[in-house]
Amino acid sequence: MEIQIEERESERVLALRGEVNIYHAAQLRDALLAELNAQSEIGLDLEHVSEMDTSAIQIVVALLRTAADQGKLARVVKVGSAAANIIRFCNLQDELGLQLP
Amino acid sequence: MNKSHHEPALQEAGQQDAQQYLTFLLGRETFAIGISGIREIIEFGGMTSVPLMPPFLRGVLNLRGAVVPVVDISVRFGREETPIGPQTCVVILEVAHEGEIQYVGVLVDSVNEVVEIAAEDIEPPPSFGSMLRPEFIQGMGKVNGQFVVLLSVDYVLSIDEMAQISHVAESSEPAHE
Amino acid sequence: MDLSKAKDTFLQEARELLQQFETLLLKAESASLDSEDLGALFRTVHTIKGSAGLFGFEAIVSFCHTVENVLAQLRSGTLSLTPELSQLLLLCRDGISRLVDDAEVSETPLVEVPEAERALQDALASVGVHEETPAKPRSIPVATMHADVDDAQRWHIRVKFGADVLRGGVDPIACLRYLSTLGTISGMQTLFPSLPALDELDPETCYIGFDFTLTSSASLAEIDGTFDFAREGSEIEIKSLTPVAVPAAAPAPDNQPEPEARHAEPVARKPGEGKFLKVEAAKLDRLINLVGELVIAGAAANVLSVNRNDNQMQEAISTISTLIEQIRDGALNMRMVPVGEIFQRFPRVVRDVAHELGKDIELRISGEETELDKSMVEKLTDPLMHIVRNALDHGIEPAAERKSSGKPTRGKIELMAYHESGSVVLEVSDDGGGIRRDKVIHKAVERGLIESGAGLTDAQVYHLLFEPGFSTAEAVTNLSGRGVGMDVVKKNIEALRGEIEIESREGQGTTMRLRLPLTLAIIDGFLVQVGPSQFVIPLDMVLECIELVTQESRYRRYIELRGEVLPYIDVRDIFDIHDAALPSYRYIVVVQYGNKRAGLVVDHLLGELQVVIKPLGKLFRGAQGISGSAILGSGEVALILDVPQLVQVACRQEKEEIEHHHERSHTEHACGK
Secondary structure, eight states, X not given: OEEEEEEETTEEXXXXXXXXXXGGHHHHHHHHHHHHHHOSEEEEXXXXXXXXXXXXXXXXXXXXXXXXXXXXXXXXXXXXXXXXXXXXXXXXXXXXXXXXX | OHHHHHHHHHHHHHHHHSEEEEEEXXXXXXXXXXXXXXXXXXXXXXXXXXXXXXXXXXXXXXETTEEEEEEOHHHHTTSOOOOOOTTOEEXXXXXXXXXXXXXXXXXXXXXXXXXEEOGGGEEOOOSSSSOSOGGGEEEEEEETTEEEEEEOHHHHTOHHHHHHHHHHHHHTOOOOO | OOXXXXXXXXXXXXXXXXXXXXXXXXXXXXXXXXXXXXXXXXXXXXXXXXXXXXXXXXXXXXXXXXXXXXXXXXXXXXXXXOXXXXXXXXXXXXXHHHHHHHHHHOSSOOOSOOHHHHHHHHHHHHHOOSSOOOSOGGGSOGGGTTTTOSOOEEEEEEEEOOTTTTTTTOOHHHHHHHHHTTEEEXXXXXXXXXXXXXXXXXXXXXXXXXXXXXXXXXXXXXXXXXXXXXXXXXXXXXXXXXXXXXXXXXXXXXXXXXXXXXXXXXXXXXXXXXXXXXXXXXXXXXXXXXXXXXXXXXXXXXXXXXXXXXXXXXXXXXXXXXXXXXXXXHHHHHTEEETHHHXXXXXXXXXXXXXXXXXXEEEEEEOTTOXXXXXXXXXXXXXXXXXXXXXXXXXXXOHHHHXXXXXXXXXXXXXXXXXXXXXXXEEEXXXXXXXXXXXXXXXXXXXXXXXXXXXXXXXXXXXXXXXXXXXXXXXXXXXXXXXXXXHHHHHHHHHXXXXXXXXXXXXXXXXXXXXXXXXXXXEEEEEEEETTEEEEEEGGGEXXXXXXOOOSSSSOOEEEETTEEEEEEEHHHHTTOOSSOOOSOOEEEEEEETTEEEEEEESEEEEEEEEEOBOOOGGGTTOOSEEEEEEOTTSOXXXXXXXXXXXXXXHHHHHHHXXXXXXXXXXXXXXXX
């Protein structure tokens, strides 16, 4: 897994790449937590994620919920096929504020 | 340069060649066995004889819960049975057999000492005169200026051979009167 | 994630399922399968396929898929189970078995179906009609695999995965994805009932749960099985949404599968199923060894307390002894498995071999539930197999011969197991031609085993069959031979402290009876002393002890016991123990082995005790009349008597003695002395 922080147009985006699974869960949580503590708006780009598992999904959900609780905004800005696939399977489109075909 | 690098290694190897041996007395003759195969030495404290076995299989003893056979190698050498006395000991040896380690006890009149015998102090066995099967002798070691027979445990305590003898001995045992 | 354990489970399960599969198909040869059987047949392969998918054994998945299609058609009645199809399916079973074996050993699982199995696939494809069997079933989207199955049911499933599931290497979403291959998932809700805020979230703790509906033809056990690896700490609720079918008063038509009412129960597991704990055999052996040591230590403590005359101590130790005994029984019991585990392989063997020999043979099995020591089960399979093959090959006569001797053309082989006086008995009987005494003697003479058959009892003649060198290429066909003679069978059985009895009646059949000890580890014994030596007699053989009344004739070695002749053996004589004074009173221990009785004359009776059997090792493999040793509470080693062997030795010694006297009296006569 790679995490890249990109400044895009008006927003700051955390782009994840590669396999995002239990082996990276701690790293992912720490990265997202640091970002959440520092920013008031977070964008998450899952376009180039090649694999996601339960641990990744629950961290993403926790990020969005925690941000909302703190009056901040976190959202998934883009998904690739791997991420879309698992989100669709879990029927988490609404939870993640996504509209997937 | 190269040479000086090698020399210490050679010396070490030379030292390893000087192996330690346990010497013991059996029928007034001194024998020795390499200590690497010896597990322990116990004082003779009784054993249970197993009936209908050849005389060199003197019986079995209890070694902390394991039943260990006791071999009288004197009988195996074709000599007289080893008498039991106050000095009698059992040397417990580890013998490899079919990939497993088996303990075998050897009855001796008394144990003497552990000595170090350098490789160069070991002579090949004589072609005759020892009154022993040549394969039983690993070599003749010089201890305190005297030659003692270094026994080849693998042959003296060959499980296969001894089992074979006991099998044959038993099944051809003549009916007693 | 450590998959090796899960893989072992898969391998074992697959083999059990294949065994079921085979049993069902063999049943079909004598009776028609009902819809429940057909459903079960389908499910075995279906389950193997499903689990194989989890591990990426694609060749298995692919092959099973083809087989499953045919089975689905059998189940729905569009195809009927002809003998040819049954044979083909049996071959497919072997095919799956080979693939499973391959999966066990090879590093990289097969992806493509190997050629032999592919040929079977093609053969199946020509049988199955309504669905084209795809050459590459992997290209079918998994989720639609079951679309054609019409008896699907709806299940409401709620799962809250346990907190440690992720750490256990299981991904809940992957679990559900697998579940979705069993049918269709709808109304999925992913729940995070206790998801903490990000700063408190433990990245490796599992917080996820699901609530959804599954439409599937899979059984409850299969659905439930999906969660096998994630059961710990998880809450799993599976409810049927399909209305419970009320069993109709009239039987359902044959081709219409009956709705299985048991599916509707929330927990429809078979009683006892899933309550087993798989334990590594070595762990159990260590436990049993320790218990064995405990028994010895307990006996030593008991001796001490008796010597000290301390009543309270004795009482306490007696309580401990009782407990140790219970632990021992419990531990040993864990090793007991039903003998059916061996027997279940035989229907197939008998069927195949009979087929090969062109004989019509029926196999009857009884007593499968009889239990014996697990370690024996493994060592009994080969000898038993050998005996059965021998019965098939040499026992049962060809049909024509049977007909001419007025027997039914169909031969019968019976496998039986039962407990008898502390032993397990396994019997293989056939209704064949029996052992021909003259033929055996002829051959034994030819082979130089005996000089003549004169004076030999039938039992002695039959035992010649077990002599090394008796069965040779001439007698043993490829079939029963496999390079081992009956002497190996005998050796194997004796290594288990067992014995073989043969009963045979010419023209009527043969029974081979294997008599084995219940367990190999610990026995209840009766301690006796002869001269300086102590011996243990297995207690279950001891009938009674009586005082030896001095015989009038020094040659006579029998007494009359309640109207019967009881021959006895003086242990002093037979073991050549003469180095201790003869006590004024000696005793006869009356023992029973098999259906025979004998007396053993000993010096002292020392009472009952439990001992751990310690084998004497290879050096003493020639020992006769001794089956092993045991360490007594005093630390001394006592030898355990092998009563049947002791009797054999006594018989031989007596015979030799008689012959010896006979010869001597003759030579004396000839020399005119």
